[in-house]
Amino acid sequence: MSRESTHVDLTGDAVSRSAKERGVWLLLLTCAALSVFVTFGIIGTLLFDAIDFFTEVSPVAFFTGTDWSPAIKPYSFGVLPLVTNTLLVTVLSALIALPLGVASAIYLSEYASDRVRSVLKPGLEVLAGIPTVVYGYFGLVYITPALDVVLPVSTFNALSASIVVGIMIIPMVSSISEDAMSSVPDSLREAGYGLGATKFEVSTGVVVPAAASGIVSSFVLALSRAIGETMAVVVAAGQSPTMITASNVDTVLFNSIQTMTSAMIELGVSDLSGGTTAYKALFAIGLTLFSITFVMNLISTLVARRFQEEYQ
């Protein structure tokens, strides 16, 4: 560093420091840019190959067709069976996970003692760390036989898959909802108790509404997870795409189905070569799936913001 000044020296390391900070800035920018770039790259590939697919199969046939048969003649690329099967698993697992998740969040946040909570909460979160394929086999090996005692289920069935997916996403709902409820200020609880509310009334009528935005976010995250879940569903529900209609809506959950992700796995691991229509269908499904989760995230942001405004 050159300094010829005879006065007080204020130059310090400014020059070299600013170079270093520029370096750090550049590095961080690169990381951020890279992830954005990769995301757009993936969307680009999806789009590119999907468009290629749509030159061979018309979008109308794809989005309104009720028969999915990409590998067996006569070929048919109607995505509706896959979409309805995905929705079936998502809705059923949400029916299990949302109430149980919120109930356990209420218990953990409002009723459990500190000691109980410090054991239960991490315990619940361990559930989230189990590989999903293990859940799948748990469904196939334990849940299905247990259901078989009372219900007419086949070896692979949508109900078992939904149950394991439901169990799988409970920790997500309960953990995020519990965080939201715990951060509701005690002054609101006191206001409730002070007006003669019971613990249950304070929990459900004050704490839950005040934590609504967090709870809704947990729902959306959990639903996105259920929509995208693959391995557990492949293992427990098999691979039989079944168009759900008014006539089979009561029995479909006892039988094998195939969701969008599991159809993609099947297409991906089969020995289809790159050029076939069936292979390109992979990307069309991927794009459809991406659009669905994208719209869900959009809705969740809007909903969360609406609730957020109300609460501080």
Next chain:
Amino acid sequence: MSQETISGTDPSPDADDESLISPSPGADAVGHERTTGEQSETRTVVETQALDVYYGEERALQEIDIEIPAEKVTAIIGPSGCGKSTFLRCINRMNDLVDSARVEGELLFEGKNVYDADVDPVALRRRIGMVFQAPNPFPKSIYDNVAYGLRVQDDTENLDERVETALRRAALWDEVNDRLDESALDLSGGQQQRLCIARAIAPDPDVLLMDEPASALDPVATSQIEDLIEELAQDYTVVIVTHNMQQAARISDKTAVFLTGGELVEFDDTGVVFENPEHQRVEDYITGKFG
């Protein structure tokens, strides 16, 4: 509304969430009939006998004996940490919510020891309203805030009318009547505190406990609240904690002075306490020589 009893015979199905209800509601009816005896002009509503409160090992109130008169304003003053809030929260058993808190001695409400095993704190709190130091409106609409107490008490007859009455009495109606369904959090601090007062008086409690209700407010809002308290004292028993001597002198009929260590040092007519206190320590505190 369960006006007749604070025992665990409350009709609400949720009442058994609280672990503090009676095994047998008639068992104690004998022992507690003394205080309601004096039906003269100053009836006692809340009376304590050797009330001690501990937080863990630490003693926050010691041997408090006090008789709070009905339909009067009783002010509680004293330096920070002397147990004013603790005392107030004993009256409606809000200290039940603090795990470490332990109460000894007796606190009689209308002659009934509220710490008896058969007293349901939920029923008790329906008769003793509370306004907190910092405004704490629910993140709900203005209307739903005021209606909350009536709704949990299953007392929703003429709901609109009673919400309006409470808001009028809290001197807030004119400011909010055209936006009752807007969020209470959009109100100013002073409006929020008046809303909390409206919320507390809507179910028509017998006693209103106020813990420094004006401490977060500017002088204008403060004087509005003071006017309101004076007006409320026509039908309610008001117990108010305040750090503001002038405020205590202005609005209260009786003043209790707590000093450090959780002692009730002096309790008398407000005029006496401020002009001619019995204890030197109280005079020092009031004239600002201490604390």
